[in-house]
Every structure is written in C-alpha cells, then in structure tokens.
Amino acid sequence: MPSVNIPLFSAHKANDSLDFVTPIKKVLESHWYILGAEVKAFEAEFAEYTGVKHCISVANGSEALELALLGLGVKQNDYVVAVANAGFYGSTAIHAVGAKPLYVDIANDTLTMCPVALKASLDLKPSAIIVTHLYGQLANIEEIVSIASAAGIPVLEDCAQSHGASRNGKLAGSFGTIACFSFYPTKNLGALGDGGAIVTNHVEVAEKVLQLRQYGWSKKYHVEVPNGRNSRLDEMQAAILRVKLPHLDTWNAQRRSIAQRYNNAFAHLDMQLPHSINEDFVAHLYVVRVKNRDDFAQYMSSHQISTDIHYPVADHMQPAYNSSKSKSMSLSQTEEACQSVISLPCFPGLPDEDVQRVIDAVVKYFSEGK
Ligand SMILES: *Cc1c(COP(=O)(O)O)cnc(C)c1O
Numbered sequence: 001m002p003s004v005n006i007p008l009f010s011a012h013k014a015n016d017s018l019d020f021v022t023p024i025k026k027v028l029e030s031h032w033y034i035l036g037a038e039v040k041a042f043e044a045e046f047a048e049y050t051g052v053k054h055c056i057s058v059a060n061g062s063e064a065l066e067l068a069l070l071g072l073g074v075k076q077n078d079y080v081v082a083v084a085n086a087g088f089y090g091s092t093a094i095h096a097v098g099a100k101p102l103y104v105d106i107a108n109d110t111l112t113m114c115p116v117a118l119k120a121s122l123d124l125k126p127s128a129i130i131v132t133h134l135y136g137q138l139a140n141i142e143e144i145v146s147i148a149s150a151a152g153i154p155v156l157e158d159c160a161q162s163h164g165a166s167r168n169g170k171l172a173g174s175f176g177t178i179a180c181f182s183f184y185p186t187k188n189l190g191a192l193g194d195g196g197a198i199v200t201n202h203v204e205v206a207e208k209v210l211q212l213r214q215y216g217w218s219k220k221y222h223v224e225v226p227n228g229r230n231s232r233l234d235e236m237q238a239a240i241l242r243v244k245l246p247h248l249d250t251w252n253a254q255r256r257s258i259a260q261r262y263n264n265a266f267a268h269l270d271m272q273l274p275h276s277i278n279e280d281f282v283a284h285l286y287v288v289r290v291k292n293r294d295d296f297a298q299y300m301s302s303h304q305i306s307t308d309i310h311y312p313v314a315d316h317m318q319p320a321y322n323s324s325k326s327k328s329m330s331l332s333q334t335e336e337a338c339q340s341v342i343s344l345p346c347f348p349g350l351p352d353e354d355v356q357r358v359i360d361a362v363v364k365y366f367s368e369g370k
Helices: 021-030 037-050 061-071 089-096 115-124 141-151 203-212 235-266 293-302 332-340 352-367
Strands: 054-058 079-082 100-103 128-132 155-158 178-182 196-200 217-219 286-289 341-344
Touching (some): 054 061, 061 155, 061 178, 061 203, 079 115, 089 128, 115 141, 128 141, 196 203
Parallel strands (some): 079 128
Antiparallel strands (some): 054 196
C-alpha cells in the first residue's frame, strides 16, 4: 500500500528550481515596494503575453472582478449575468458593487456558460456578462461575445483559472471587453502571495480602473472616481511573477499532458471527462463527473489520493444571499454538475509515478464494479 499522500497541488513541486532570491533581493535593494519598476514591467509583459493593450495589476482576483465591473459602469440594482457553478467569485463581485446576479445555465459538456441560456436571459437587460473559463477550459467565448455585442452588453472574462488558454491563437482575456486574472499561489500563474490583474483594449476603461485601484485618484489626493480603494500588486510579487511568466506555457503543457494521460486511461470508464485537451484547455483543475461521488472520494482517500469538489454549492443555493438579491433562469445542468464533479491531482511537477498511481486507483475502483 503506498503511504505518501498525493496532494491536489504542491507549491513546492510547482515552484521547484526557480530562483526567487535574486528578484526579491533586487526589490530589497531598490527600497521601493509599491507601484515601481517591477509592477510596470510585469504589466507590460503580461499585456503582451495576453495580446491585450492595457494591463492594470491589482491586489487579488476578487478585487479585479469588482473593479472591472465598476470600470464597465455597472451600477446598483443592475443585473449582471453569471454562471452559478464557478465558486461564487463573480457573485461576490456583483454583490459588492450593489448589482444583482442573473444566473444562467451551463453547457453539459464544457461546464461553462451555455450561449442559448445566455440569449434567453437578455430580456432582463443585464448591464454586463461575466464568463468564467472554468477549470482552465475556454468557454464558448466567440459565440457569447457575438451574442453580447449584438445586444450591446460588455463581456467580462474571468480568467483566474485559464492563464494562457487559447483558441486559434487568441488568448483567454483577449476576447471580451475586459478580463480578470488571479495570481493566487495555486493558479496556473501564481505569485508567492496574493495578486491579480485586469486587462482590456479599451483605453477609457483602463484609465478608470487605474484610478479605482488607487483611491479613485486622478492625481495625488484628487479623488475623481467614486468607489476607489487601495488594490495594488506589490513590487515583490510583481518581480516573482516576472520570473514565472516565461514558464507559463511549459507548465500549461505539463498540466495538459497529465490530463491527456488521464483521459486516455479513463476513456472506457463510466465517468464524464474534461471536454478538451487542446490549447483551449490549460487543466487548471482535472475535473471528472461520477455517479457515486462520496463513494469515489472515499475510495481515493483510502488510496492516499487527494480529491476536492469544485464547487459543492451552486451560487444560487448559498445561504448568505437570499433569492430576492438574485434571479435565476433554469439551472438544471448546473445543479446536476454540482452533485457529480470531483477534482483529481493535476499540477506541474506531479511525478509520473503519482499520475500512474491515480490512474491505477481510478481503474481499480471501476473494475470492482462500483
Ligand atoms: C481564484 C479565483 C478567483 C479569485 O481570485 P483571488 O485572487 O483568490 O481573489 C476568481 N475567480 C475564479 C474563477 C477563481 O478561480
């Protein structure tokens, strides 16, 4: 019986062999910690990587979402369309700006926003649409953007799980009006602490977000935009992210290759597998759907394999907000997904033999007639 537990993510393994001392020392020696050369350089590099004109770094992914909604001009009591299976992050931002989530269902295969469901929600005249590229899978973003443009509604891409995902050479974050990233340590591009960014091609939106992240200032001590705050990435995290960004595509390829091994090994089993293992999937999480999830999780745990549920409670079922503060279209696919999704270990640095241990355990589970 193998005794060492396989984790869902290992910061140690994912960051192995990277030199963080040199960039941190450089910042220490500069004696400049906030909004300096490293932040400026990272913003330029990340904008270029994503293929978008402007990048504004912020303190974390959640504030990126909130400031992006404000940047788009979303107001109190406006509706903002979102899916309800993406961990409540978008919902938190919608509530924070005083708007109301308008939940639409997901497509059963990609587990991302269903364009048909989106269309049906537009009668309520939402003022923005948040599209989450969940688990690293690019949503059907081209179709969603085309529906939204026809209706004159801006699209906000939540790319916190999809750094580097692309379709036909176009990257996550470059399809909509504005996009948000998180650099939380477990993300495909992760700092050694909190961090986030907003990218957009629209200069007016970029300028507004730039003001919002620093007290709403137009210049020092002149508050021009309401609802501003302090939301800044610091120089150390920016310096660390600059070390990591050049490796992102390699790490994404490693994640994808693990997902590919799993998909090949599980193809004949009674479970729903990730929809794509192409460039439009960066395997932030390897999520399958099984019938008896508790049983499956228990079995994996008894084989020292970590699993988790992303996410167990749909947004419209969360106890903190009652239904008067949101509106839901039919969410049958969302509710079914919440009952059956389960994540298996998939991260850069996960050893081949651990991937094999996961495969063996899953295959054995089904061969035992589960
Ligand atoms: C992690 C995450 C966020 C929030 O990012 P933080 O940096 O933790 O605030 C937002 N959306 C999605 C989809 C995420 O996975």
